[in-house]
Amino acid sequence: AQTVTQSQPEMSVQEAETVTLSCTYDTSESDYYLFWYKQPPSRQMILVIRQEAYKQQNATENRFSVNFQKAAKSFSLKISDSQLGDAAMYFCAYNYMDSNYQLIWGAGTKLIIKP
């Protein structure tokens, strides 16, 4: 069964510092996609970054980057130069083609930014 695990219920970081959020997953698929979504207090789900499993290069989007370790089934999110607006729940999610790309979600990590 496909599962996504986020082992950190809560993380805190000083403003302007770097923080890494962890995610591991379990799958027997070889071709799949991994995502990090941000959910601020408004509860809207906002895509932060996406990684294709067939790509060896780690995805980056401005201050956000991932460390994708396919053999270890690990997909961590690094946020550099943390800002107050980064405070939110962060969800790791996974999908693949044969599942009609339905998303399987981790439990989330609450990120607190200390001013």
Next chain:
Amino acid sequence: EPEVTQTPSHQVTQMGQEVILRCVPISNHLYFYWYRQILGQKVEFLVSFYNNEISEKSEIFDDQFSVERPDGSNFTLKIRSTKLEDSAMYFCASRPDRSPEAFFGQGTRLTVV
């Protein structure tokens, strides 16, 4: 930029009442989804919809739930007889063909009292 729109943003309903949650997906998207997030819990897949029929549904999506695309633009989720445990945030998402990336609406917070 096109976006997925959900209405209402918040709905309060009496237990046992029917409720319809509405979504307008992005116009050229072909695949539609409903997800649910009970407060403090994981996001859960409910149902996916393609070509005017359900393509997949979870075990949560029982006979109390139904989906419809009545007019080619709206995508609705109906809960026939709401229970207290249906209280949750409901997210609609749509996806274009040949892309794994779903675009989410802002959610509808359903409160059953």
